[in-house]
Amino acid sequence: MDPHDRSSWTDFEREVASVLDQLKPGDLVTYGEVAAEAGHPGAARAVGSVLRRSGGNFCWWRVVSADGRLVPGHEAEQTRRLRAEGVDVKDGRIRG
DNA sequence: TATCTGACGATAG
């Protein structure tokens, strides 16, 4: 998947991208919300797959699990990015 | 067409 040529992406990837593109610094969404906003309610797991394979083409750090958990294996980086946007993160989780 | 996979989500214990 080439970040400079979205036309080569799948419809699902484009839809997910359009949703994430609207997020502003400090915004937080869950995989399920992204899926629903993209027009694919229930496809939360598929959203995670897209983000995992997309390797940073999206603002993945603003996406958290439904229970507020950060991305497994990327807690440090995600915590750093979120705090830089004013989000309160505590022990790999969103406080609030 | 059949199966397997996973950065999910809800539920039960």
Add this chain to the structure above:
DNA sequence: CCTATCGCCAGAT
């Protein structure tokens, strides 16, 4: 609070 399951979806093989 934790783990174990199960249902779900789109992609990859």
